[in-house]
Amino acid sequence: MTPTRWPAELPSTPPTKTRSWPHPPMATAIGRGLLGRCPACGKAHLFNGFLRVVPACDNCGAPLGSARADDAPPYITILITGHVIVPLLYMVDRMDEPPLWLMSVIFLPLTVLLALGLLRPVKGGTVGLMLTLNMLKTETDPA
Numbered sequence: 001m002t003p004t005r006w007p008a009e010l011p012s013t014p015p016t017k018t019r020s021w022p023h024p025p026m027a028t029a030i031g032r033g034l035l036g037r038c039p040a041c042g043k044a045h046l047f048n049g050f051l052r053v054v055p056a057c058d059n060c061g062a063p064l065g066s067a068r069a070d071d072a073p074p075y076i077t078i079l080i081t082g083h084v085i086v087p088l089l090y091m092v093d094r095m096d097e098p099p100l101w102l103m104s105v106i107f108l109p110l111t112v113l114l115a116l117g118l119l120r121p122v123k124g125g126t127v128g129l130m131l132t133l134n135m136l137k138t139e140t141d142p143a
């Protein structure tokens with residue numbers, strides 16, 4: 001029985017993925033995603049609903065719908081919202097100590113609106129980041 005030479009059986013270089021869509025720099029892709037445009041080409045819409053990403057870009061064919069952002073956009077949105085709302089809440093409370101009902105009337109809607117307003121751009125930016133990190137699946141990728 002011949003011993004298996006495990007490292008020698010591995011390919012010397014990983015198979016290169018062929019991508020037919022543009023590869024912008026990371027900041028460009030994230031910026032395009034933040035604006036709701038295709039992170040690859042910047043010429044087509046990224047969303048076809050409030051948070052639903054188009055299956056593929058109409059202009060360049062990037063498989064944007066295969067980006068599984070999962071919980072990253074809500075996590076980042078909560079992080080940003082918390083870092084804006086909590087200091088404001090603390091400052092207003094320390095300045096004048098307004099009644100609780102007034103604080104609730106001001107900060108509950110502000111929190112909801114800020115989170116809803118940030119969620120879509122943050123998801124777009126996340127898809128842009130995923131594009132530059134080669135995290136989009138192609139037809140040739142294994143399932």
Ligand SMILES: [Zn+2]
Pocket residue numbers: 038039040041042043044057058059060061062
């Ligand atoms: Zn595109």
